Amino acid sequence: MNKQYENIDFEAFCPDGDSPFTEAEERACMEKFYRSAGITGNGGGCQKTGSKGIRRKFAVLLAAVIMVLAFGTIAYASGILQLGVIRHADGEQEQFLALEDSAQYKAAQEALDDEESFSKEEQVARLEAECDGGFESKGTWNDREKSVTFKGPDEKTQELLDKYHLEFERTHYYVNSAKKAFDKAGIGNVLGDFRNINALESNDGYVYDDGYIYTEKGSVTIIGEGESSADPVYWELHVTPHNVYLSPRDYFASSEDKESDGFRQWDFVTAEGYAAKAISYQESLEDDTGKAYTYRNFQVVVHTKDHLVTLLYNICIDDPKNDLSNREFEKMVNQLDFSALS
Numbered sequence: 001m002n003k004q005y006e007n008i009d010f011e012a013f014c015p016d017g018d019s020p021f022t023e024a025e026e027r028a029c030m031e032k033f034y035r036s037a038g039i040t041g042n043g044g045g046c047q048k049t050g051s052k053g054i055r056r057k058f059a060v061l062l063a064a065v066i067m068v069l070a071f072g073t074i075a076y077a078s079g080i081l082q083l084g085v086i087r088h089a090d091g092e093q094e095q096f097l098a099l100e101d102s103a104q105y106k107a108a109q110e111a112l113d114d115e116e117s118f119s120k121e122e123q124v125a126r127l128e129a130e131c132d133g134g135f136e137s138k139g140t141w142n143d144r145e146k147s148v149t150f151k152g153p154d155e156k157t158q159e160l161l162d163k164y165h166l167e168f169e170r171t172h173y174y175v176n177s178a179k180k181a182f183d184k185a186g187i188g189n190v191l192g193d194f195r196n197i198n199a200l201e202s203n204d205g206y207v208y209d210d211g212y213i214y215t216e217k218g219s220v221t222i223i224g225e226g227e228s229s230a231d232p233v234y235w236e237l238h239v240t241p242h243n244v245y246l247s248p249r250d251y252f253a254s255s256e257d258k259e260s261d262g263f264r265q266w267d268f269v270t271a272e273g274y275a276a277k278a279i280s281y282q283e284s285l286e287d288d289t290g291k292a293y294t295y296r297n298f299q300v301v302v303h304t305k306d307h308l309v310t311l312l313y314n315i316c317i318d319d320p321k322n323d324l325s326n327r328e329f330e331k332m333v334n335q336l337d338f339s340a341l342s
Helices: 023-037 052-071 103-115 120-131 155-164 178-185 326-333
Strands: 083-087 093-099 140-142 147-149 171-174 212-215 220-225 233-241 251-253 261-269 275-286 292-303 307-316
Touching (some): 093 307, 103 155, 251 275, 251 292, 275 326, 292 326, 307 326
Antiparallel strands (some): 083 093, 171 212, 233 307, 261 275, 275 292, 292 307
């Protein structure tokens, strides 16, 4: 059997009861399924049989196939969302946000390979030049347009853009509401029931701190906190088209994350049938006074047909009643509306 099907627990789909399908329906569907799965010869098991036990297995497998076809992916197999792995010259590996073998991933890996081909001294000098004055200080501010435009791609990055047909985001526009950010990017309300989009707006006039941003290439970033001062939450939603260049450091789960307390990574399927990969871990941070707080950090990545969607959700758990389980976080992710991207 094709390896992508090996770890499916088919019995989980139909643990009890008789098959809801006729024998003819079972045979027709299973023949098609086995051909697509790469099963040949007797391993296909598609011949007619009078064995109730074997027919039962077909019924269970058929129920699983119907679920698989409905989701358009092998939603219940392990490793359902195959993210790229960024490999460093020293052997260290970091899990990337983009899909394995995607243009975004390949370009990022090549960019890192080029960067690490320089000597340590050259790498430090290049990094210092990039970080001089902080990230936003490198950009050109346009207060009339409420935007920041960063420098264009260097020669190597431009080669990668041309090679992989990717877009480079230079201009970030700041607006005073989440709705306006989505509207300007030309996409629907991805927030769904996760947050009330009408409540995510500001009237203070200084939009650079509001956390509602879109780019000229169609990406959107929404940054929020709890709905009240008593809600110790920080979250970020990022929506990025698949044709946008990603930095080699756009990690999903870094080696540092994996060493954190309680780190766990798991796969699940959203209510809309999208494969999702999530992580959770604990982290202790100090404020300006030196007081330490404990946070539970979550991150999930979902790839729709045309977009990469990530949600970061950090919650202070010094008060245990604020804590969330991984399953509760999944339910929160299911409040997002991925159909807004179709």
